[in-house]
Amino acid sequence: MSNRRLSDFLSGTTSRRRFLREGGLAALFAGAANACKQEPSKAAVGSQATPPASGQTGGTMGPHDTSSGASALAAAQSMDAMHEKGIKSFPAKTAGLGNQLMTPRLENGVKVYELTAKKIQWETEPGHMVEAWAYNDQVPGPQIRVTSGERVKVILHNQLPESTSIHFHGLELPNAMDGVPFITQPPVKPGESFTYEFEVPNHGSHMYHSHHDAAKQVGLGLLGAFIVEPKQKTKDDTPDVDQVFILNDGAHGYTFNGKSFPATQPIVAKLGQKVRIRFMNEGMMIHPMHLHGIHMTVIAKDGWPVPAPWKCDTLNVAPGERWDVIVNCNNPGTWAFHCHILPHAESEHGMFGMVTALVVQA
Amino acid sequence: MSNRRLSDFLSGTTSRRRFLREGGLAALFAGAANACKQEPSKAAVGSQATPPASGQTGGTMGPHDTSSGASALAAAQSMDAMHEKGIKSFPAKTAGLGNQLMTPRLENGVKVYELTAKKIQWETEPGHMVEAWAYNDQVPGPQIRVTSGERVKVILHNQLPESTSIHFHGLELPNAMDGVPFITQPPVKPGESFTYEFEVPNHGSHMYHSHHDAAKQVGLGLLGAFIVEPKQKTKDDTPDVDQVFILNDGAHGYTFNGKSFPATQPIVAKLGQKVRIRFMNEGMMIHPMHLHGIHMTVIAKDGWPVPAPWKCDTLNVAPGERWDVIVNCNNPGTWAFHCHILPHAESEHGMFGMVTALVVQA
């Protein structure tokens, strides 16, 4: 989620520290967390807007099927314990946080962003360290957020063992700033720097990433969000929560903003609030993103407003695409939010990879 | 197809028994069936609305190419015979039929659906038996069809060797009814039952399926259509044929409504009729569905009306998505209808998997 907004938001209700100490979802949504306590009847009515008649809802035990007897039940208990452990640890703490809003320095009215590309170790889920090629030690790289018409300088320092470059995906820049080695610039060699400078053109949810040996370099983490706010903001430009949601599926596994479940971050909002989600796919596969409980209204494709917003609960996001949606949080609870290619989200060991939650606090 | 409607429809023209006894397509569309008899000139003009000049259409034999001589021709004959055999057997009889409209029992004005999940053997195409995990012995599970605002109870009995749960995909339910173990309820263990109860919310073409070990359980068949009719019906809600079309691609191979070609069921309509198709993808892959001969008009996405209906002949259906389309049957004949990822539909042994037909009877 937009980091500046998350901290703002949480400060009014809880603290990040408490959020993590109390086991995550418990601190965010007490009702839903009951479900983790294995009390069926409470769980089933935890957050119901329309409570059913008492005793008719919730897990009511039926007679045991003799064919699925003691051994099946033991195996099921064992599997369920793994699933429960994963979900209870969500959102799990890991080292490193990507997509942090970057504050530029100002030089004569020009916003200057310095990005250093180098190899790091990155923790995608608790205890799982991978080699990443990262901008400023973050996967995704720091979030750049500017306004259309502003003058911007992006200085790339290459500390990688390969040449690299930056393509500003979606921005309609002068050709020389397009970042394609041997077509618009020479590659930026190890140890070298390169400065991109331009007036920010078309607004929308864009990206920046390597365009050299990119199948490898982007897969390893050389990517980030480049959000361009319009000069004239509309109501959709001032949501209560503004969430960047970058999908990847390369060497780091199935990730949202550089993390795999249970280390993915939930989106947190209060009942009645408006969330804007900016989906971006930096992977090699298409991911149909499914939100439970509340539909999404699609307002932009690749930064361009759609002529007529349309609704869905499953949004197909292809590599290179960006889709902006609005979620009106009118249904309280903890809503699973995952890629619906199920092997990207769940195995017999439980949920993993491309899973997070939208928590709507009553 | 909607089972209640198919039977209604066929009763006026033919019987299901006769339909199967007479070799399928032959009973449905005499003109097209001629093509199977290897009489080129008849076949080619079988159902033409605008017949070409006599003798100028149809297979006219040219001289044999010496480089593709006797052995090539023999190999081609052999391959063609396999292809012909498959197509002539369509729609092939198999044991079991999924997606049968379920009649609930009424309890104090509440529609009660009981679903028993258990292991069964399922025949996907003639002679091909697979293990399925099914609701009420059907793959897909029985079709639930209700109206927005109705009170519904779904009682799940788990006779599987694993825990399970039901997620009502697309329905905007109270959180406790959302069916995600350890987030909204405990898992329903082997031998247990669980009751979901709610007032039916947003209308549209929705689904129900397992949300526990789901990559496996949904792949094995724990899925079904959950159709919500609107309180106020429009003309698109009363088509002549209302067809649910569930795609899957897991352990059972490439299937439509649980069956592979030639055991898939054709959609049958009369010339001038309106067919509504409700595509639902419960698989792990995207399937671009191509209809020959007549275009589709897209009217809804995930149950939500699209702001402006649009036309296509190839509709990309991603996992978790539902797309509703209208087909105005203004072109008589037997029209191939298949996934256009060709390896999902044809091999050197002939058509298989994701292939069916729309039969428009003149």
Next chain:
Amino acid sequence: MSNRRLSDFLSGTTSRRRFLREGGLAALFAGAANACKQEPSKAAVGSQATPPASGQTGGTMGPHDTSSGASALAAAQSMDAMHEKGIKSFPAKTAGLGNQLMTPRLENGVKVYELTAKKIQWETEPGHMVEAWAYNDQVPGPQIRVTSGERVKVILHNQLPESTSIHFHGLELPNAMDGVPFITQPPVKPGESFTYEFEVPNHGSHMYHSHHDAAKQVGLGLLGAFIVEPKQKTKDDTPDVDQVFILNDGAHGYTFNGKSFPATQPIVAKLGQKVRIRFMNEGMMIHPMHLHGIHMTVIAKDGWPVPAPWKCDTLNVAPGERWDVIVNCNNPGTWAFHCHILPHAESEHGMFGMVTALVVQA
């Protein structure tokens, strides 16, 4: 690109021969070509519409990072040299050109197209010969371009070692002309011919291809564009450049119009011109096509006008789909244009496969 239009276009500014002799892009766009000469500062300002302050743009060398020292730099130089070689050879000359506009012969007012299907050798990129099954020795087959309402005859001669047929994908033809063996016609055996004849129905960007053993036959090249112009042309029907862009990913690798980068053809336009691109996917995978520098406006899906044109820079094209877009060439330069599933477009050896460029000449 539409061959008749490319030659018209180039004749005014350069010749095809000169275009190839001078190393391709250099002849097409002098500014961008500077980038290939490894002069960072020139490259970086090569084609900027808004030049940055002198000295602040372009590759300015930073201090070498000691951890990525001499050996890393040497490896990087070696990799970059491979990348540069590939790009400098673009558009590389290969034998054979597909999608050439076919001139029919006229017989009593009927346009007659003769297509001979046979095995050939096809060069997808310099030195890489593959077996192709082709119409009239072209991959894609010759482009058929007619007007709605015209009477057309397509005579298929089968010189292949297998039976075959032609399906006119997207055309709403009489059933007998639909080209599906054993459903609408017998297969056309080796050495035989078959005549399709019809009045051209719905206009739009359509295709023709084999519908017999098609997973193999289409993958090997039995496919082509079947463009139907409307009787009443709109402004979008008379663009400055009209480009057919057929994607494939079968036995020939990742190709655009039968060629892999660097043998793909660029799209060439002058600043201010309007380009219409007709994407068609004849492969087995979905390809999200990304254009740098200028957005695309989607005007048609499968030949049907979209109700409200919408903008994007990355367009997801699924097998069997056709998408028509307009590109208003208002940004000069050489713009990379590629599938954004990066392993379809780049490896450590450089760009390959599904890569081309839009060259906008100032």
